[in-house]
Amino acid sequence: MSCDRVDRRLEELAAGRLLGAARRAAERHLESCARCRQQLRLARRLAREVAALPRRSEPRRDLWPGVTRRLGPAGPGRRDAMVGGRGPGSAWRLAAGLAVVSAGLVAGWLAGRPAAGPVAVAEPPAAAEAPAAAAASARHEAGMDHAYRDLVVAAAERRDRLDESGTAALEAGLAELERAVAEVGEAATFSPGNLRLELLLAAALRRESEWASRLRQL
Amino acid sequence: MRKITLLFLAATAVAGVAFADRPVDETRPAAANATISIEVISGGVTVTGWARPELSIRGSLGDDVEELRIDGDRDGWTVKVKVPRQAGRRHRDIHANLEVRVPAGASLDVEAVSASVGASGLTGRVELSAVSGDVTLDGGLEEAKLTSISGDVRLKGSAGRVTAEAVSGDIVLEGVGRRVAASTVSGSIELTAGSVERAELESVSGSIDYRGGLAASGSLEVDAHSGNVRLQMPAATSARWSVSTFSGRIDNGFGPPAQRDSRHAPGSSVEFETGAAGGRIEVQTFSGNVTLKQS
Numbered sequence: 001m002s003c004d005r006v007d008r009r010l011e012e013l014a015a016g017r018l019l020g021a022a023r024r025a026a027e028r029h030l031e032s033c034a035r036c037r038q039q040l041r042l043a044r045r046l047a048r049e050v051a052a053l054p055r056r057s058e059p060r061r062d063l064w065p066g067v068t069r070r071l072g073p074a075g076p077g078r079r080d081a082m083v084g085g086r087g088p089g090s091a092w093r094l095a096a097g098l099a100v101v102s103a104g105l106v107a108g109w110l111a112g113r114p115a116a117g118p119v120a121v122a123e124p125p126a127a128a129e130a131p132a133a134a135a136a137s138a139r140h141e142a143g144m145d146h147a148y149r150d151l152v153v154a155a156a157e158r159r160d161r162l163d164e165s166g167t168a169a170l171e172a173g174l175a176e177l178e179r180a181v182a183e184v185g186e187a188a189t190f191s192p193g194n195l196r197l198e199l200l201l202a203a204a205l206r207r208e209s210e211w212a213s214r215l216r217q218l
Numbered sequence: 219m220r221k222i223t224l225l226f227l228a229a230t231a232v233a234g235v236a237f238a239d240r241p242v243d244e245t246r247p248a249a250a251n252a253t254i255s256i257e258v259i260s261g262g263v264t265v266t267g268w269a270r271p272e273l274s275i276r277g278s279l280g281d282d283v284e285e286l287r288i289d290g291d292r293d294g295w296t297v298k299v300k301v302p303r304q305a306g307r308r309h310r311d312i313h314a315n316l317e318v319r320v321p322a323g324a325s326l327d328v329e330a331v332s333a334s335v336g337a338s339g340l341t342g343r344v345e346l347s348a349v350s351g352d353v354t355l356d357g358g359l360e361e362a363k364l365t366s367i368s369g370d371v372r373l374k375g376s377a378g379r380v381t382a383e384a385v386s387g388d389i390v391l392e393g394v395g396r397r398v399a400a401s402t403v404s405g406s407i408e409l410t411a412g413s414v415e416r417a418e419l420e421s422v423s424g425s426i427d428y429r430g431g432l433a434a435s436g437s438l439e440v441d442a443h444s445g446n447v448r449l450q451m452p453a454a455t456s457a458r459w460s461v462s463t464f465s466g467r468i469d470n471g472f473g474p475p476a477q478r479d480s481r482h483a484p485g486s487s488v489e490f491e492t493g494a495a496g497g498r499i500e501v502q503t504f505s506g507n508v509t510l511k512q513s
Contacts, residue, residue, distance in 0.1 A: 004381065008399065008418060163332045166349035169368035173385035173403035176422045180443040184504060187464060196462055196485060200504050203441055207401075207422065 001025040006036045007210060011202050014043035046202070180204045239278035242286055242316065246295055248273040251342065253294040254320045255327045259301055261313035262351070263330060267322030267339035273297075274319040280311035334369070352387075370405075382407075394430075406445075414438070421445040425506075429513065432457055437498040442506045449501070453512040456493030461501045461508055462486070471511045 006026050012018035013026055030037050181204045188197045248254070248271055256263055261280070273295050279286060284300040301312040314333075320326060323342050328335050330348040337344055338356035346353045347365040355362055358376040365371070370387045373380060378395040384402045391398065394411040401407075401420040409419065411430030415437075419426050422443045429450045432438055438457075440447050446466075453472075461468055461476065465484045468476035473490035501508055 004399070163350050165332065166367040169350070169386040173367075173422075176403050180422050180504065183443075184464075187504075191480070191485075194480075194485070196464060196479075196487075196502070200443075200464065200502065203420075204422075204443065207403075207420070210401075 001029040003029075003033060003036055006030070006033070007039065007206065010039060010043045010206065011047075011199070014040060014047050177204060177207055180207075239280060239315075240283070242275055242277050242279055242314075244275045244286070244288060246273045246288060246290075247271060247292045248295060248321055248324065249292050250321045250323045251325070252292060252321060253325045253327070254297070254318075255295070256297045256316075256318065256329070258299045258314050258316065258328075258330045258333045258335075259312055260332050261299075261315045262334045263314075263316045263318065263328055263336070265318045265320060265326060265328065265335075265337040265340070267324070267337075267341065267357070268319045269322065270319070271321055272319070273321075275316055276318075277314065277316040280313040282311040283314060286314070388424075396433075431455065432497040432499065434496045438500070440501040442503045444505045445503070446507045446509070447501055447503060448509040448511065449499075450511045450513045454493055455497070455499075456495060457497035457499045458489075458491050458495045459499045459501075459510075460487070460489045461499075461510065462488075463503045463506065463508055465505045466503045467507045469507070469509045471509070473510075 001022075006013070006029050009018050009022065009026060013023070018026060030040065181201065184197055184201045184204055188194065188201060191197060250271060252273070254265075254273060256265070271292075273288075275286070275288070275297060279299065282302060284302060287296075287298045287300055289296045289298075297316075297318070299312075299314040299316075320340070322339055324340065325343045326337060326340060327345045328337070328347070330351050332350045333348060334351040334354075335346045335348050336354040336356070337346060340357055341359050343361045344355060344359055345363040346355060347363075348369050349366070350368045351366065352369040352372070353364045353366045354372045354374075355364060355377070356374050360377070361379045362373060362377040363381040364373060365383045366387045367385045368387055369384070371382045371384050371389045373382065373391045374393060376393045376395050378397070380391060380394050380398045380400075382389045382391060382398070382400040384405045386404050387402070388405045389400050389402055389407045389409075391400065391407075391409045391411075394409060394414060394417075396415045397417070398409065398411070398414060399418040400409065401418075402424045403422045404424050405421070406424045407419055407421055407426045409417070409426075409428050409430065411417070411428070413431040413433050413436070415433045415435075417428070417436075417438045419428065419439070420441045422445065424442075424445045426440055426442055426445060426447045427450075428438070428440070428448070431452050432455055434456060438449075440449070451472075455472070459473065461470070462479075463476075463486060468486055468488060470476060470488055472492055474488060476486040476488040479485040479487055501510075
């Protein structure tokens, strides 16, 4: 099993849902791949912290109309900051932006609300939940920061491999990913404990991580 | 006098064009299963498999290309178009247009930046990547990995295992064999297959269109964020289906209609079985619509 394939099955592996031959193949790969072992540690940590989050009961009224109003067109904030900078060094800024955005989104979502940025926060988390969630957020942010620092450096070293069109496509692509993560995070705020949203968010974050890895491989 | 001047200018222009490109014609011995790596910044590369135990490179190099480096031995060759370290405005002509022939069973790895890459007639393992150029593979081979960031990725043939990745480019795979994994961000995925054993298709905003069957115990996993998903599969498909969306719509041509999951959120899902339920089909989207249609 290759790194790509292990990456794709990471959520299942971390959750203990990957079974049989696929699990054995993944474990054989992990024995010899430090990078994938690190990714698995991060995924397990994310799963543990998500599981430890407090579950709120369903709201008394239907909040979805408010969510759809807020989702609307994606906000301009960080996306403009990322897409605006073309030319030499933009891959660096792109990767740096990715690092900050990813860490912020995960931390923000783990704290029970969307990260600060283009999507407004409708309701603050309940006061009793805030300290525990903030602590989990800080721990997770530190872990993500460590994982992405390596990618940022690698992306800076390889920015000369990107031409203008490739850089623009990557910037736009990562902005799409950012929007996707923000949308799911926003929806998760209004539908707490929704396993499907948790899986969608994990998938979106995994994609961000994959594309950052691809930057490194250029 | 004016006519003579024009003729002189025309002749100079023709000579300029004629001498702008440097011709390439190189041949090296190569084993039937040799590993061939090619790196190009700009231009185009076409690789064709042939029955001879040789690597052949023909084509042309731009004036500002430093050299065409060919290193290795018959078991493996690395071909690299070397350009000035700072290939900026002063070194515009760094393109290389190469027609390469390699033993049909060779393993091939081509990396390009703003160059199109094509390969055909190969039977081994092929890896083609470009930043902004199109990537095209034709033929029946064992394994293929195709990547482009802004260019399109196309496969026509019967590769046993295929991995295709793009960001804004489209992915079109015709005749995929046993296993396929394809992912894009904003580009679309169109896949035509016979009967796959395992398929994993992912996009963020691009649409995913799958037309094909599923092996008896095969699996098909489709994951899109806002892109629409359309599966067109035989009525006799044998599988356990699990389809869900958070805010999209599910149009189920194989089984019961989807049900809303919660009074307070728009999510809907449906799970059902068809045939002997030997395979597994999972589809999930955030806001993309899902259409399941019998072929």
